[in-house]
Amino acid sequence: MKVLDAHKLSYKELNDMIKEEAPREKEIHIKNVRGQRYIGGTLNQGCTLYLDGVPGNDLASFMNGAHIVVSGNAQDGVGNTMNGGEIVIHGHGGDIMGYAMRGGEIYVKTEVGYRVGIHMKEFGDQVPKLIIGGSAGNFLGEYMAGGVIIVLGISYSPEDSIGSFCGTGMHGGRIYIRGEVPDYKFGKEVKEVPLEEEDYRLLEAKIKKYCRHFDYSMEEIDLKDFHKYVPKGSRPYGNLYAY
Amino acid sequence: MWGSGKRFGRKPIEGDVRIPSGCAVSGIMNKKGKLFTGETIIQSISIMRDRSNGLGGGFAAYGIYPDYQDFYALHVFFESEENQREVELYLKENFLVEKGEKIPTRKVSTILDAPIIYRYFIKPRAEICEDVCMSPDEFMVRQVMFINSSFQGAYVASSGKNMGAFKGVGYPEEIGEFYDLESYKGYLWTAHGRFPTNTPGWWGGAHPFTLLDWSVVHNGEISSYGTNRRYLEEFGYECSLQTDTEAATYLFDLLLRRHRMPLEAACQVLAPPFWEEIERMPEKEKETARALRMVYGKGLLNGPFSIILGSTNGMVAINDRIKLRPLVAAEQGDMLYVASEEAAIIEVCACPSRVWTPRAGQPVIGRLEEVESWVSVC
Numbered sequence: 300m301k302v303l304d305a306h307k308l309s310y311k312e313l314n315d316m317i318k319e320e321a322p323r324e325k326e327i328h329i330k331n332v333r334g335q336r337y338i339g340g341t342l343n344q345g346c347t348l349y350l351d352g353v354p355g356n357d358l359a360s361f362m363n364g365a366h367i368v369v370s371g372n373a374q375d376g377v378g379n380t381m382n383g384g385e386i387v388i389h390g391h392g393g394d395i396m397g398y399a400m401r402g403g404e405i406y407v408k409t410e411v412g413y414r415v416g417i418h419m420k421e422f423g424d425q426v427p428k429l430i431i432g433g434s435a436g437n438f439l440g441e442y443m444a445g446g447v448i449i450v451l452g453i454s455y456s457p458e459d460s461i462g463s464f465c466g467t468g469m470h471g472g473r474i475y476i477r478g479e480v481p482d483y484k485f486g487k488e489v490k491e492v493p494l495e496e497e498d499y500r501l502l503e504a505k506i507k508k509y510c511r512h513f514d515y516s517m518e519e520i521d522l523k524d525f526h527k528y529v530p531k532g533s534r535p536y537g538n539l540y541a542y
Numbered sequence: 543m544w545g546s547g548k549r550f551g552r553k554p555i556e557g558d559v560r561i562p563s564g565c566a567v568s569g570i571m572n573k574k575g576k577l578f579t580g581e582t583i584i585q586s587i588s589i590m591r592d593r594s595n596g597l598g599g600g601f602a603a604y605g606i607y608p609d610y611q612d613f614y615a616l617h618v619f620f621e622s623e624e625n626q627r628e629v630e631l632y633l634k635e636n637f638l639v640e641k642g643e644k645i646p647t648r649k650v651s652t653i654l655d656a657p658i659i660y661r662y663f664i665k666p667r668a669e670i671c672e673d674v675c676m677s678p679d680e681f682m683v684r685q686v687m688f689i690n691s692s693f694q695g696a697y698v699a700s701s702g703k704n705m706g707a708f709k710g711v712g713y714p715e716e717i718g719e720f721y722d723l724e725s726y727k728g729y730l731w732t733a734h735g736r737f738p739t740n741t742p743g744w745w746g747g748a749h750p751f752t753l754l755d756w757s758v759v760h761n762g763e764i765s766s767y768g769t770n771r772r773y774l775e776e777f778g779y780e781c782s783l784q785t786d787t788e789a790a791t792y793l794f795d796l797l798l799r800r801h802r803m804p805l806e807a808a809c810q811v812l813a814p815p816f817w818e819e820i821e822r823m824p825e826k827e828k829e830t831a832r833a834l835r836m837v838y839g840k841g842l843l844n845g846p847f848s849i850i851l852g853s854t855n856g857m858v859a860i861n862d863r864i865k866l867r868p869l870v871a872a873e874q875g876d877m878l879y880v881a882s883e884e885a886a887i888i889e890v891c892a893c894p895s896r897v898w899t900p901r902a903g904q905p906v907i908g909r910l911e912e913v914e915s916w917v918s919v920c
Binding site for chain 2: 310332333334336352353355356372374375391393394410412413436437438462463483
């Protein structure tokens with residue numbers, strides 16, 4: 300395992316070092332990360348980054364198959380336009396996590412901020428997934444075009460597990476939330492539908508993984524408690540600018 | 543152009559060119575009032591260097607002038623010695639000037655074109671205040687407005703007691719070095735790294751924006767500036783520094799000092815809940831929220847912002863009502879930290895006992911212990 304010290308490095312210096320090491324190292328441990336942006340950006344499959352400290356904005360932007368483990372919290376824009384791979388955050392994440400994400404998975408132990416999963420999208424096998432252990436802020440899944448968001452709401456009441464305007468402008472993908480959330484929390488473009496066999500299979504697989512990552516007991520979570528939300532249509536604003 | 547017409551004949555400044563945006567804020571306070579040097583806040587704000595572009599940096603420091611704590615500390619920028627002479631003459635007529643001196647600065651290779659920077663420890667002349675029936679604070683506010691809008695090439699950087707603003711054109715860590723902030727000790731510091739968007743990057747336009755002991759550092763842009771400005775003008779405030787943040791500073795002064803509003807209510811005026819949220823509130827809260835929106839609708843700050851208000855009695859950090867800008871808070875013992883990015887806090891406090899991201903419009907309030915009210919009426 301390669302160890303790098305990010306102390307006093309600019310984001311460019313640090314990312315150049317990572318890009319140089321990544322093709323030949325299976326694991327890179329980076330100490331003293333202090334807000335450097337774009338860590339793991341465009342990184343291909345085959346390397347895992349272990350980050351100590353606080354990685355900066357746009358962590359794993361355009362990441363292409365690599366794995367990242369953050370020992371604490373992450374900032375805004377995690378997984379921006381990420382294409383594949385996995386991010387595991389052992390703390391909270393910031394705003395706009397998973398922005399325009401196209402593939403891969405992000406697991407967050409506790410809370411995330413506002414506009415998480417904004418404009419996620421999917422095509423064929425490329426189905427991005429966000430698994431949030433705690434709560435999410437307002438505008439979760441805003442303009443969502445594809446992919447999966449799962450909110451476990453651990454140590455939150457269902458009402459507090461998401462903010463308002465959830466799924467505003469949503470026109471693809473699905474959001475699973477544990478417990479009964481009042482209607483006012485959702486945007487006009489969202490409807491609830493019953494879960495089917497394949498939904499339960501997906502939830503079980505992803506929640507098992509969450510429990511493994513964060514040493515949480517699967518028995519604490521009853522899959523029957525989940526509710527599924529999908530868009531009412533694929534073109535919510537089709538008539539908005541038509542007179 | 544948002545200026546009030548007082549653009550002076552001086553070297554061209556950035557502002558004809560539009561540059562896209564970022565901005566960084568940081569605030570650190572000791573709730574017991576224990577003093578610490580400016581080194582900590584410089585360290586914190588410098589972590590967010592990528593958020594600014596070298597066109598503005600600044601700090602507000604509280605508790606730095608204990609020997610002159612009964613005097614208003616007036617920090618002023620002058621474009622020329624002639625501008626300075628005119629203002630000094632005016633100050634002598636209206637104030638007791640205990641001391642006037644150049645603010646010590648160091649040579650920093652990247653800090654260019656600094657104006658003449660002076661500080662004056664002053665008290666309004668009692669007979670004049672009596673004559674015009676104004677409290678010393680109110681008199682001070684009018685004088686600051688008057689200097690900023692009517693004197694050529696003179697701009698007040700700060701005007702509170704036992705506090706000061708240190709700002710200019712440059713990256714914040716360079717501005718901190720320029721003013722030698724390691725040699726000052728305060729119990730509350732705020733800082734700003736600027737990335738100017740709609741208004742020029744110039745010395746008077748750097749953050750913090752201050753009035754009396756209020757100081758505001760701000761990341762974002764207030765799209766309701768026009769409405770807010772006209773509203774403030776009704777109360778005698780004149781916005782002359784070409785930046786939206788100035789309006790936020792004066793709004794705090796209006797709501798907290800002049801209207802004696804509780805802090806939480808003032809925050810609710812700036813970032814009010816949506817009408818549908820108000821409808822879901824319990825009856826009493828609903829009534830208050832409705833009243834605030836109806837009476838103080840023109841005080842609503844629309845558009846993205848995260849703001850840190852500094853004052854003698856503590857600090858408040860607040861986001862816009864749909865959280866279009868970042869804000870993180872942390873605590874450790876008697877220390878409270880707020881910043882645009884968590885990394886800027888962890889850099890100066892490795893293991894906080896609590897780190898959280900406040901929700902939209904929810905203020906983080908750091909009150910100095912033993913302080914009962916936010917406004918010491920003078």
